[in-house]
Amino acid sequence: MIHSLADVQSSDIGEGTYIWQFCVILKNAKIGKNCNINCQVFIENDVLIGDNVTIKPGVQVWDGITLEDSVFIGPNVTFTNDLFPRSKNTGYEMKKTLVQKGASIGANATILGGVTIGQNALIGAGSVVTKDVPANEIWVGNPAKFLKNTK
Secondary structure, eight states, rough: OBTTEEEOOOOOOOOOOETTTTEEEEETTTEEOOOOOOSEEOOOOOOOOOOOEEOOOTEEEEEEEEEEETTTTTTEEOOSSSOOOOOTTTOOOOOEEEETOOOOOOOEEEEEEEEOTTTTEEEEETTTOSOOOTTTEEETTTTTEEEEEEO
């Protein structure tokens, strides 16, 4: 289901995926099946989103970001893909970010480009992730630090 007020240019969207109003999805983005892309989400071209992913409102998924199956992205999560952003930057170096299967990112967290968030990891609301997060761990704070294991 694609809401009539969404601007969806990609044709690579899996069955059963819902895309709500005021979303913009560029033509080369790949989105799996049974996803829920809430209102006011922007998804750039070089993006891969797996199956059963939820993206809450106010999220921008920039080039170089991969969200594997069953990932949860809370409202207003901020991803980056350039560690030294400048207007009209000709020396731009895109940093790829990987959020592995089953990971969850809480509301208003910031994920710096170039990190990997491991399987089933949980990032607390408002945290700033500056380095890789291992699988099955909960990280919180600014900068985000290990809190405890999820198992």
